[in-house]
Every structure is written in C-alpha cells, then in structure tokens.
Amino acid sequence: MNIIEIKGVTKIYDKNTIPVHALNGIDLTFQEGEFASIVGPSGSGKTTLLNILGGLDDATDGVVLIDGVDLTALSGAKKTTFRKNKIGFVFQSFNLIPVLTVQENIEFIMQLQGIAREDREKRTAELLEAIGLSDRKNSRPNKLSGGQQQRVAVARALASKPKFILADEPTANLDSKSAENLLDIMGKLNREENITFIFSTHDLRVMNKAKRIITIEDGKVISDVVKEEIHNLI
Amino acid sequence: MLWLLSWKNVWRNKLRSIIVIIAVMLGVFAGVFMLAFMNGMVEERIQTVIRTEISHIQIHQPGFLENNDFSLRINNIDSIIHLATQTGHVAAASKRIVISSMVASAETNSGIKIIGIIPDQESKITNIGEKITDGDYFRNQQKNNVVIGKKLAEKLKVGLGKKLIITIQDVSTNITSGAFRVGGIFDTDNDMYDESIIFVRFSDLSLLSGLDGTQAHEIAVILDKDENTDQVKAELRKSLSTLEVMDWMELSPEAGYLVSAMDQYTVIFMVIILLALCFGIINTMLMVVLERVREIGMLMAVGMSKIKVFYMIMLETVYLTMTGGTVGIAAGYFASKYLERVGIDLFFWKEVYASIGYSSLIYPKIDLQTIMIVSLMVIFTGLFSAIYPAFKALKLNPAEATRME
Ligand SMILES: Nc1ncnc2c1ncn2[C@@H]1O[C@H](COP(=O)(O)OP(=O)(O)OP(=O)(O)O)[C@@H](O)[C@H]1O
Ligand SMILES: [Mg+2]
Numbered sequence: 001m002n003i004i005e006i007k008g009v010t011k012i013y014d015k016n017t018i019p020v021h022a023l024n025g026i027d028l029t030f031q032e033g034e035f036a037s038i039v040g041p042s043g044s045g046k047t048t049l050l051n052i053l054g055g056l057d058d059a060t061d062g063v064v065l066i067d068g069v070d071l072t073a074l075s076g077a078k079k080t081t082f083r084k085n086k087i088g089f090v091f092q093s094f095n096l097i098p099v100l101t102v103q104e105n106i107e108f109i110m111q112l113q114g115i116a117r118e119d120r121e122k123r124t125a126e127l128l129e130a131i132g133l134s135d136r137k138n139s140r141p142n143k144l145s146g147g148q149q150q151r152v153a154v155a156r157a158l159a160s161k162p163k164f165i166l167a168d169e170p171t172a173n174l175d176s177k178s179a180e181n182l183l184d185i186m187g188k189l190n191r192e193e194n195i196t197f198i199f200s201t202h203d204l205r206v207m208n209k210a211k212r213i214i215t216i217e218d219g220k221v222i223s224d225v226v227k228e229e230i231h232n233l234i
Numbered sequence: 235m236l237w238l239l240s241w242k243n244v245w246r247n248k249l250r251s252i253i254v255i256i257a258v259m260l261g262v263f264a265g266v267f268m269l270a271f272m273n274g275m276v277e278e279r280i281q282t283v284i285r286t287e288i289s290h291i292q293i294h295q296p297g298f299l300e301n302n303d304f305s306l307r308i309n310n311i312d313s314i315i316h317l318a319t320q321t322g323h324v325a326a327a328s329k330r331i332v333i334s335s336m337v338a339s340a341e342t343n344s345g346i347k348i349i350g351i352i353p354d355q356e357s358k359i360t361n362i363g364e365k366i367t368d369g370d371y372f373r374n375q376q377k378n379n380v381v382i383g384k385k386l387a388e389k390l391k392v393g394l395g396k397k398l399i400i401t402i403q404d405v406s407t408n409i410t411s412g413a414f415r416v417g418g419i420f421d422t423d424n425d426m427y428d429e430s431i432i433f434v435r436f437s438d439l440s441l442l443s444g445l446d447g448t449q450a451h452e453i454a455v456i457l458d459k460d461e462n463t464d465q466v467k468a469e470l471r472k473s474l475s476t477l478e479v480m481d482w483m484e485l486s487p488e489a490g491y492l493v494s495a496m497d498q499y500t501v502i503f504m505v506i507i508l509l510a511l512c513f514g515i516i517n518t519m520l521m522v523v524l525e526r527v528r529e530i531g532m533l534m535a536v537g538m539s540k541i542k543v544f545y546m547i548m549l550e551t552v553y554l555t556m557t558g559g560t561v562g563i564a565a566g567y568f569a570s571k572y573l574e575r576v577g578i579d580l581f582f583w584k585e586v587y588a589s590i591g592y593s594s595l596i597y598p599k600i601d602l603q604t605i606m607i608v609s610l611m612v613i614f615t616g617l618f619s620a621i622y623p624a625f626k627a628l629k630l631n632p633a634e635a636t637r638m639e
Contacts, residue, residue: 047637051633054535056535056631056632056633057633076540077539077540080534080537080538080539080540080632081537081539083535083536083537083632084536084537084538085537088536089532089535089536091532091535093528094528094529094531094532095532097239097529097533098246098529099239099242099243099245099246100239100242108536109536109537111235112536112537112538112542113537156536157536160537
C-alpha cells in the first residue's frame, strides 16, 4: 500500500495582492521504506510540498491521502494528533527545545504520545546509540554541533515510530562532512528500521544519497527517478 | 511534563524573569504591608473609640443625643445600672451627667461638653484615667476637681491647680456657675476629643445643676468582647424599651464607616498594584511568545496540541507571578507580624495623626484570611495576564517552523 498518495495538488498563496502559484498539479506516491529526495531551485515549491505532505499546510486543491487518511478532511486538532503519531519532522533549524537535554528532547514526542517511561528510555537509548551520541544524552542542544543537533532531531523524529519522516533541507546549515554523516545515519536507519525518509535539498552530494530523486520546478514535477542500481547494491 | 518544561522555560532569560519576579514581589509585599498597616490603624482607632471615647453601648432618653437637652434625664439611674450589669456579657456600666456648657479661664473661654462621672465606676468603662499626663484622675478628695484635655488646657492657657469657671443652666433653667480646679490633664490621640470634653465628679455636677443624684443623662456600658455588641444591644433594647440603646457604630458612625471604607480602599489599592503588575507580566510574556515563534511552531508541528501550548505559556506566566507573589506575601506577612509586636512609631507625624484622631504608634495587623484573599488575587492576576500571551501563542502556525526568514 502507498503510504502517501497525492493527486492534482495545487497550492496558491494569496495572502498578498498577487497570488503565488507555488504548486501546480502534483501527483506523487510513496511506498513504505523509500529514501527519497526532492530537489529543485529555490522557490520551486519544495517546502510547500513537504508542508502539505506533513499536514502543516493545506493544499488549495487536490487529494492528499496519508496512510489512507484524507488529510484535508481532518480538523486542526485531529491533524495535530495525526502528525504526532504518523509523521516525523526534521527541520532546517529550531528542531530542539533548548531547555531540555538531548535525552529529554528525544523523549518529548513519546511523552506527548503517553508512552510509558521505561519504554521511552529503552527506545531513546537505542536511538542515541544509532546516532552515536549516547555519551551526550545529558547535554543541552546548544552544547552540540549543528550536525549533532540534526542527528538528535532525526532521533526525535524516529522515536515516535512514525510512518515516514519529512526533512526539509536538514543539511542546509551543515558543513559537507556533517551533511554526509547525517545522510549516512538517515540511510542506515532507513535500512534498519525500514523507515521512509523524504527530504528536500539543494546539495548534490546529499541528493545522490537518495534512492529516488524527484525534481520539481515552478511547482511541477519535472522528473522522478528511482536509482534501482543503488537499491540493488544494498 | 508541561510543568517541568514551563518551569525550565521561565529560566531561559534569567535576568528578565528575575526582574519580573522582583517587581511582583515588591508590589505584593507593598500591598500586603499596606493592608496590614491600614488594618492596624483602623483597629487602633476602633479600640480608641470603644475604650476611650464611647464604650460599647450607651443608653439615653430618646432625643437626648440630638442636642444634649438637659431635661432628657433617665430616672432611677442606679436601678437601671443594676439591670444593665445583670445582662449577660456586660462587664461594667457607669452613669454620667452630660451638659453642654461653657468653661472659662482667666484668659479665655471655650464651649465644651462637661461629663459628670463616678471615677471608680468610670475607670472600668473608659481608659481616660490611664491617659493622664499631668496630675491625677480624681485621686485627691478635694471638691470641684476637673480633669481636662491637654489641647483644651493649651487653649485656655491653664495648668495643673489653676481655676476654671464652669457655667451651666440648672434644673430650674437658671444660669449658674461653679469654680473648679484642674486636678488632671489627659492626652488621648484625638485632638478633637481632648479639646471638647472635660470630666468632673458626678456629685459635684449634681450639686451645681441641682440634681438629686438619682438622675443622669447617659449610661455607658462595656462588654467582655467586641463581638457581643449586637446581642447585648438587642437584649437591652428589649428590657429598656422606653430608652434609646445604641452601640458604638451608631454613636460614632464614622468609626463604623471607617471599617468598611478602609476595606474598600485596601482592595482598590491592591487591585491597582496587581493591575500594574498585570501589564508588566503581559508585556514580558508577549515578548516571550514573540521570541519563540519558531520553536512554538515546531512544537505544534511535531504534535503538541494547541491546548498544551496554551497551558505551557499559561504555566510559565503563573510560575513567574507565583514565585514573586509567594515571596512577596511571605515577606509582607512576616514584616507585618514582626511590627505587630514592636509597632511603628510615626512620631514625626504625631501632630497630623492626632488632629484626625489617630495614634502615631501603629501596630500593623494581618490575619491568615487576608493572606488567603491576597494569594487568590495574585493567582488570579497570574492567570489573567497569561490569557492574552497564551492566546497569541495559539494563533501561531506550525508551518512557521519550516519557513526561513
Ligand atoms: N507563506 C507564503 N506566502 C506567500 N508565498 C509563499 C509563502 N511560502 C512560499 N511562498 C512562495 O511559494 C513559492 C514556493 O516556495 P517554497 O518555499 O515552497 O520554495 P522552496 O522550493 O522551498 O524554496 P527554497 O529552496 O528557497 O527553500 C515561492 O515563490 C515562495 O515565494
Ligand atoms: Mg524551502
């Protein structure tokens, strides 16, 4: 089953006097376990698309089915709950709560989900191990490097066991080494936990780590390539 | 979880939070202390009214109080005194002849109210005997002794042992005078009282006015406790139905108003303080929300419900307010309790206070009930100031978190 299925999605921002057509009829589907990147020039609509996939914004027109649920039909509060349980988010920055420790940040959504303390701690320990930051679990985010912070954000997004993780330019603020490192960790988690990642990027090297590359321009998908060969190698 | 998160958030900007907390603390402290101070002042004044000037209950012929008509006398005064003292909760009662008249010294004269008392009886009722600054309170057995207030003595330019001429209308409406000698000078905290009341012996005044000692104008009654006033008044009204029985609040309405007026003032005062704090808190919390737009957007994006976001900001505000409020209330309470024992002597304003009937020595008084009320007001202020900023936070859009400026 497709975990994401969108058809004829358009988005028009008309807050200002001139309406902006950010998305112009996008059809896309994603299956479980994908590791896809969305690329395109600045202003092409990457963030807008990811926001619609994540239920942070509403499409002006079109169908958005996430895990079989029509997102457009959900009320604000239901959508929040839906995001909490089904979708993980990694943003470019401001991912973490500065007053909480690394461990507490990773546990945060699990706490919102009402998961028991023992289970939370077990899961957090696993994830800390996976992102290689077990020894930093009691640090505040501002004591970590940008790359480490993004790794924690990935762990936090994974902790709640979502259906997929959306990451809008997760490496934009990172140097290339940290960026690659983050992508490697994401790739590893994608393989080991079979978690779906969809991320947008400008960075060619980051893009090339993806198994599927969707290119959009002026709010339209202009290419959608699955790199089977990489897939087969793994 | 929210509790802890909000508490940690309070300390993100330590300096700013501390400033707000100190402002709340000072405001609440000032409020509590002012409350105690005013309360102590009122209490003191009420006690003066009861213990020095009026007593708990007075009995007269109906109409006597209007203009102290000499002919409105109570007959068989001693049997009525007896009856009054037999009533429950009555500690003592005394009879008084009250005449509005003139007193003259060698220098000048003055209109006064002359009260004829039996000193032994009277000292159980009022504490004028304890307020003597010069001479004594009818301790010598000389006839025609008079005890006057310090203010009046200054006005008449007389001292101890000096002669005063008292002129009154007697039973047969003839003008008659008597020479009296100043045997004592008292000083209460009320200048007006000191200037307008003089005391002589009941027997001397009976003689001068031609009364036979079985009649008087006024009976003053003192009770075991202030709280029993209403009950005793009702009983006396029943048993002395032809006479007028009034309590201190009716006799000195301004003292009664004082209690309710002060209560109102202090509430208004407190509300103004808290309102001022309210604006400060709202301002600070709006800043907090504004600074955290992206973070709050992120929290909403990852699944924190709007209600939780609302609570988080509410809690932060309440923490700020309550931290300052608790310290302020505690400081105000203990400062008041301490000063209730030692008193605050505003001696440099003694004259001012005396001119309006107050003592310059003030014992602030505060009870736990007042503290409870103040605490509730502070909590309410916290909640109230939190609403708008928390509402602002609610309005934020989770998509904000993804937008780069
Ligand atoms: N809130 C908004 N109101 C109005 N117009 C918007 C808004 N958000 C985005 N747009 C416009 O929609 C178009 C697509 O924007 P979007 O942010 O999705 O592009 P992007 O591909 O993410 O760009 P970048 O690579 O710079 O992040 C742009 O023209 C942008 O100006
Ligand atoms: Mg973007």
